Amino acid sequence: MSDSWTALYAAYSIVWLGVFAYLSYLFLRQRRISKDISSLKEEVARRVKPGN
Amino acid sequence: MKRLGLVLTLVSAILIMATTYLAIFYAPLPGTSVKSIDEVLPSIEGTTVKVSGFVTNFTVHLPDALDVPTRYTFSLADFEDYARYLAATEAGNLSEQWWTIRPIDVGYSMGGWLPSGLNFTIHDCSNISVTADVVLRVIGPNSAVTGCSLAIVENVEIGPQGGFSTMTAPIAQKIFYFHMPSAWVSYVAFFLTLVGSVLYLRSRNARYDRLAMASAELGVLFATIAIATGPIWAKEEWGVYWRWDDTKLVTTFVMWLVYVGYLSLRAAISEPGTRNRVSAVYGIVGFVTMPMSLLSSRIAPLLRSSHPEVIASSSGSLSAEAGIAVGVAVVAFTVLFAAMLIKRVEVAEAEDELEELKREIGGE
Numbered sequence: 001m002s003d004s005w006t007a008l009y010a011a012y013s014i015v016w017l018g019v020f021a022y023l024s025y026l027f028l029r030q031r032r033i034s035k036d037i038s039s040l041k042e043e044v045a046r047r048v049k050p051g052n
Numbered sequence: 053m054k055r056l057g058l059v060l061t062l063v064s065a066i067l068i069m070a071t072t073y074l075a076i077f078y079a080p081l082p083g084t085s086v087k088s089i090d091e092v093l094p095s096i097e098g099t100t101v102k103v104s105g106f107v108t109n110f111t112v113h114l115p116d117a118l119d120v121p122t123r124y125t126f127s128l129a130d131f132e133d134y135a136r137y138l139a140a141t142e143a144g145n146l147s148e149q150w151w152t153i154r155p156i157d158v159g160y161s162m163g164g165w166l167p168s169g170l171n172f173t174i175h176d177c178s179n180i181s182v183t184a185d186v187v188l189r190v191i192g193p194n195s196a197v198t199g200c201s202l203a204i205v206e207n208v209e210i211g212p213q214g215g216f217s218t219m220t221a222p223i224a225q226k227i228f229y230f231h232m233p234s235a236w237v238s239y240v241a242f243f244l245t246l247v248g249s250v251l252y253l254r255s256r257n258a259r260y261d262r263l264a265m266a267s268a269e270l271g272v273l274f275a276t277i278a279i280a281t282g283p284i285w286a287k288e289e290w291g292v293y294w295r296w297d298d299t300k301l302v303t304t305f306v307m308w309l310v311y312v313g314y315l316s317l318r319a320a321i322s323e324p325g326t327r328n329r330v331s332a333v334y335g336i337v338g339f340v341t342m343p344m345s346l347l348s349s350r351i352a353p354l355l356r357s358s359h360p361e362v363i364a365s366s367s368g369s370l371s372a373e374a375g376i377a378v379g380v381a382v383v384a385f386t387v388l389f390a391a392m393l394i395k396r397v398e399v400a401e402a403e404d405e406l407e408e409l410k411r412e413i414g415g416e
Contacts, residue, residue, distance in 0.1 A: 004223035
């Protein structure tokens with residue numbers, strides 16, 4: 001029976017880790033993209049400024 | 053939309069915690085009304101479970117150190133019956149025949165490759181491990197078969213004159229409460245990929261492409277969870293992690309591969325218009341694998357599948373408590389999926405915006 005409990009915990013861990021890992025990936029990716037977007041927007045604004 | 057996503061995430065987290073509690077402490081062990089194996093053991097010690105049938109590939113494991121005296125007797129049926137069974141299997145009319153079991157007492161003998169009827173005198177279940185491929189017919193009262201039989205009979209095929217199906221790993225069966233909802237959500241996700249793909253091809257609106265992509269990615273995530281947790285349960289239940297002769301397992305694996313291919317295809321094409329168009333067509337064609345997986349054990353009953361049906365027949369075997377746990381689990385995973393989908397679409401919008409900005413700068 002103890003093996004079954006190990007299997008159960010292993011399976012539940014996969015579920016929780018899978019979900020949390022993916023959510024973490026999404027939030028980190030969004031943060032990085034937001035940063036890239038704002039720096040690119042600054043770049044665009046700088047380029048379109050009169051005199052540049 | 054952002055706030056809705058956060059609320060859904062929170063709700064799904066609470067529901068998943070509730071599912072965990074219900075699965076472990078509330079849902080009874082399969083085929084019984086008890087919620088813990090500890091409740092079963094005292095009541096079945098000393099009982100005799102009678103089962104008739106043929107057993108192949110039969111092994112018994114006796115631990116070195118038992119804390120209580122344990123004794124077993126086995127009655128093995130005549131070899132002739134097994135020869136008839138093999139002949140019937142070969143002729144394809146297994147369901148039209150039955151056999152007379154002529155038991156031969158062999159005392160403590162075990163192992164080997166023998167046809168048999170079994171009489172187990174059970175003094176303690178906790179340390180016994182028996183694996184067998186069996187065609188079974190229950191002779192004894194059903195009450196005697198509950199509980200301990202969960203731990204001693206594996207790989208059951210239903211015999212031609214009735215019989216029973218049971219879970220050999222009642223604790224590991226609780227994996228079901230996460231395994232099935234994960235698979236369910238992956239089916240929903242792949243359906244949304246189909247919807248998004250069709251709408252994209254009709255309207256060329258990038259928003260539908262984002263929906264298709266986000267759904268496919270989440271579908272792959274949840275299908276991966278289902279495919280990873282299934283074998284852990286299968287190892288406990290069937291004795292093997294995977295069966296390539298099982299239609300359900302193979303069709304689900306093919307479905308997973310197809311959608312991994314979908315994501316790879318998207319990653320391989322850089323031009324947005326081409327990428328969206330090609331992946332939309334792929335998303336529509338690839339969807340054929342979803343019903344194949346979902347309905348494989350129902351529409352192909354003649355093919356071999358030990359996997360339980362996803363859509364239960366009218367006489368579902370779940371108890372009321374187990375049904376509640378499954379219901380909560382399905383709602384929890386569906387809400388979680390919705391929350392993650394909103395987030396993924398949000399990220400995809402940001403990705404598109406970034407791509408657009410890069411093109412803008414690059415094109416100057």
